[in-house]
Amino acid sequence: MNRIALLLVFSFGLLSFTPAAILAQESTPDSTGLLGDHFSLEGALDLLKSAEDIEAFEKALNQENNSVNNLDLNEDGQIDYIRVVDHLEGEVHAIVLQALIGEKETQDIAVIEVERTGEEEAVLQIYGDEVLYGEDYIVEPYDVAAEGGNGGPDAEYDFTRVVVNVWFWPSIRFIYRPAYRVYVSPFYWGYYPNWWRPWRPRPWRSFHARTIVYRPRYRVATTHRVVRARRLYAPKRTTSKVVVKRSKTTVRVTPRRTTVTRTTTTVGKRGNTTKARRKTTRTTTRKRGNTVTRKRTTKTKTKKRRKN
Numbered sequence: 001m002n003r004i005a006l007l008l009v010f011s012f013g014l015l016s017f018t019p020a021a022i023l024a025q026e027s028t029p030d031s032t033g034l035l036g037d038h039f040s041l042e043g044a045l046d047l048l049k050s051a052e053d054i055e056a057f058e059k060a061l062n063q064e065n066n067s068v069n070n071l072d073l074n075e076d077g078q079i080d081y082i083r084v085v086d087h088l089e090g091e092v093h094a095i096v097l098q099a100l101i102g103e104k105e106t107q108d109i110a111v112i113e114v115e116r117t118g119e120e121e122a123v124l125q126i127y128g129d130e131v132l133y134g135e136d137y138i139v140e141p142y143d144v145a146a147e148g149g150n151g152g153p154d155a156e157y158d159f160t161r162v163v164v165n166v167w168f169w170p171s172i173r174f175i176y177r178p179a180y181r182v183y184v185s186p187f188y189w190g191y192y193p194n195w196w197r198p199w200r201p202r203p204w205r206s207f208h209a210r211t212i213v214y215r216p217r218y219r220v221a222t223t224h225r226v227v228r229a230r231r232l233y234a235p236k237r238t239t240s241k242v243v244v245k246r247s248k249t250t251v252r253v254t255p256r257r258t259t260v261t262r263t264t265t266t267v268g269k270r271g272n273t274t275k276a277r278r279k280t281t282r283t284t285t286r287k288r289g290n291t292v293t294r295k296r297t298t299k300t301k302t303k304k305r306r307k308n
Contacts, residue, residue: 055183
């Protein structure tokens with residue numbers, strides 16, 4: 001019985017230091033104090049990935065059990081409805097997520113920028129509005145590719161984050177169909193779909209715990225890849241005076257730089273050892289007006305050795 005328990009502990013330990021697990025742990029930040037903490041950009045991309053079209057995507061955003069939206073920007077004690085508006089120019093889409101917060105007030109939450117780059121290739125990023133997220137806060141889907149190693153017991157691997165081709169997402173293929181009609185949500189303040197029932201916002205920690213499941217498949221990006229979509233969207237951006245005023249009261253962040261290096265050794269079957277080493281540098285700069293700039297660089301290496 002003790003031997004079985006010990007094997008389970010070792011197995012769990014090994015799983016905890018796979019590349020995906022390590023990167024997932026690194027993508028779990030603390031609260032920034034910004035309004036965007038209450039809307040998961042990673043979750044929005046995950047819902048878009050599984051949606052058949054943009055209408056289905058809008059419905060998914062506004063369902064409580066998906067745990068993506070926790071915004072109450074007008075502070076009326078109820079979650080704000082999120083409408084979706086697509087803008088199209090050539091091969092570029094700017095899919096805007098807007099919160100309805102008053103009869104004459106809407107606030108852009110983020111814009112999903114999509115560009116077709118080949119016969120069956122497309123790139124995508126979601127750009128959080130600076131009123132909610134600070135300056136240049138971009139999230140994108142990614143995968144991990146291993147390099148080096150040669151397969152030996154002393155192999156050392158470098159894990160590289162790879163940008164994902166989103167062409168095969170059903171919703172992306174849908175918006176590039178020849179017969180596609182640009183989607184503009186028919187809903188507005190006071191006129192909502194019959195299926196929608198607003199709910200009360202959760203405390204940040206409770207909401208955050210529900211959004212962690214989305215993070216392993218997405219990352220904060222430091223490179224803006226879909227520049228044409230940004231130019232398309234810029235003149236159409238909508239902000240609310242109410243929300244801008246609220247954003248100015250968020251907690252200020254002072255400059256800081258933190259470097260953390262962790263090396264963990266786990267003993268596996270037959271005496272083999274697995275070493276997972278990760279080094280993370282986080283830099284936060286002081287707000288300019290009401291914006292925060294955040295950067296993160298991570299290197300992860302795994303080394304296996306056989307016990308003599």
